Amino acid sequence: MTLTAREEDTFPFFQDYIFAKSAIVLTEEKRYLVETRLAPVVQQANLSCLGDLMRALLRGDRQLETAVVDAMTTNETSWFRDKSPFEALRDHVLAERMTANSGRRALSIWSAACSTGQEPYSVAMILEAHFPELSFWNVEILATDLAAGALARARQGRFSALEINRGLPAAHLLQYFSREGAHFQINDSLKRRVLFQQLNLAQTWPVIPPQDVILLRNVLIYFDAPTRQRVLAGVRANLRPGGFLLLGAAETTRELVGGFVPISVAGTTVYQLKEN
Amino acid sequence: MRALVVDDSRAMRALLTNILQSIGAEVTQAKDGCDALARLRSADRLPDLMLVDWHMPEMDGLELIKQVRKDPAWKPMTVMMVTTESEQENMVRALLAGADEYLIKPFTRDAVLEKLNLLGVHVPEQALAALTGG
Incomplete structure (x- = not known):
C-alpha cells in the first residue's frame, strides 16, 4: 500500500x-x-x-x-528514562517532600504524560525499593495521558520483552514482574499504587489534588508556545509550595513561569516551587 | 572503553560490535566461552565490558561468567548476558553466576545503550539524547 x-x-x-x-x-x-x-x-x-x-x-x-x-x-518509551531524573527523585526530591509532609504523612506524585505506564511504574518501584517507611503513608501516584490506547495498556501492566529490555534493571524485572506467556506482567502491589486517568493537557484540566512532585517529561516539546505556557501555569497551580517539577532532558525552561528555583542534583536539574 | 563480545553467531557479534563502536568502544570478539577465556588471559588490558550469549559450543555463557567471576583480577569487568533465554529462573541463574545485567534477544540499539547507561558504562550524551521514546 x-x-x-x-x-x-x-x-x-x-x-x-x-x-x-x-x-x-x-x-x-x-x-x-x-x-x-x-x-x-x-x-x-x-x-x-x-x-x-x-x-x-x-x-x-x-x-x-x-x-x-x-x-x-503514543511512543515506545523506556523505564527510568534518562536515569538521572529518577536518581534525583530517589536521592533528593522524595526525601525533601517526606520531611515537609512528615506531619500529615501524605505524598502525591503526578506523571502527567505517562504513555504506556513505564514512568509511573518506575516511580512506584523507587518508592517500594527505597522508601519502605512510606507503606505507612497515604501515597498517591496519579498517571495521566491523552491516548486512551496507551492508558489501557498501562492499566493492564503487561509488557513485551522488547519493552522490558528498555532500561529496566534485571533485578527489578525479577522482583516486580511475573512471566505470562510471551509477556511480563507487573505485580499487583505496584499496579495498586498507580491511578490511571485520561487527561488532555492542552485542554481544560479537571480538578487535581495538590501535588508534591509533577513529572512533565518529554511532552512540552510537542506543544506550541502559548500551549506550553498554559500547561506550565497549570502545573504551577497544581503544585504544593516547595513541590518539584521534573522536565524532560531536552526541554527548555525559558517559559517556566516565575516562582521556580532550579536545583542541580544527580546530574540533572529539578525545579522547586518556592514556598509562599 | 574496551569491550569483548562473546557470541557464536557471526551476525550477532557484528551487530553488537557495531553498536558498541558507535559509542566509541574498542571491541574484540570471541565465538564461545573457551575462546573468550583465552582472549582474556592473553589480553594486555582487561576489557571494561563483556557481552555474553548463553548458548554456545565448547563453553556456554553461564559457565564463562562463573569462570570469569572466580578470578579476582577480572572482578572490575562489567558483564551483561545477551540471550534469547527469557525465563525468569534463567535470569536468576545468570545473575547468581555473576552477570551484572541481562538483555533479552531480540533487542534494539536503544535497549543496549540504555542497559549500558544503567550499568554506569560511559555512553556519550549525544547517543543518549538520540534515544527514541515518548
Whole structure:
C-alpha cells in the first residue's frame, strides 16, 4: 500500500486535525511521522489511503478519531528514562517532600504524560525499593495521558520483552514482574499504587489534588508556545509550595513561569516551587 | 572503553560490535566461552565490558561468567548476558553466576545503550539524547 500514491496531499489536514485534537504541532519534517503512524490505522479500518482516513474523520467518525490521536501521541518509551531524573527523585526530591509532609504523612506524585505506564511504574518501584517507611503513608501516584490506547495498556501492566529490555534493571524485572506467556506482567502491589486517568493537557484540566512532585517529561516539546505556557501555569497551580517539577532532558525552561528555583542534583536539574 | 563480545553467531557479534563502536568502544570478539577465556588471559588490558550469549559450543555463557567471576583480577569487568533465554529462573541463574545485567534477544540499539547507561558504562550524551521514546 502506498499511502501517498494519490495526488492529494493530506498532510496539511492532519497537521490541523492533530493540533485541534491534541495541540501537538507537526512541522514539515514530521511528515514521515503521519505516514508511519497512521498507516496501521488505515489498514485496520480497511481503508485504502490517508485520503480515505481524512474523509472518514471529516464525517465525524469518533472511533477513528480516537485511533488517530492514539497513534500520533503514543511512543515506545523506556523505564527510568534518562536515569538521572529518577536518581534525583530517589536521592533528593522524595526525601525533601517526606520531611515537609512528615506531619500529615501524605505524598502525591503526578506523571502527567505517562504513555504506556513505564514512568509511573518506575516511580512506584523507587518508592517500594527505597522508601519502605512510606507503606505507612497515604501515597498517591496519579498517571495521566491523552491516548486512551496507551492508558489501557498501562492499566493492564503487561509488557513485551522488547519493552522490558528498555532500561529496566534485571533485578527489578525479577522482583516486580511475573512471566505470562510471551509477556511480563507487573505485580499487583505496584499496579495498586498507580491511578490511571485520561487527561488532555492542552485542554481544560479537571480538578487535581495538590501535588508534591509533577513529572512533565518529554511532552512540552510537542506543544506550541502559548500551549506550553498554559500547561506550565497549570502545573504551577497544581503544585504544593516547595513541590518539584521534573522536565524532560531536552526541554527548555525559558517559559517556566516565575516562582521556580532550579536545583542541580544527580546530574540533572529539578525545579522547586518556592514556598509562599 | 574496551569491550569483548562473546557470541557464536557471526551476525550477532557484528551487530553488537557495531553498536558498541558507535559509542566509541574498542571491541574484540570471541565465538564461545573457551575462546573468550583465552582472549582474556592473553589480553594486555582487561576489557571494561563483556557481552555474553548463553548458548554456545565448547563453553556456554553461564559457565564463562562463573569462570570469569572466580578470578579476582577480572572482578572490575562489567558483564551483561545477551540471550534469547527469557525465563525468569534463567535470569536468576545468570545473575547468581555473576552477570551484572541481562538483555533479552531480540533487542534494539536503544535497549543496549540504555542497559549500558544503567550499568554506569560511559555512553556519550549525544547517543543518549538520540534515544527514541515518548
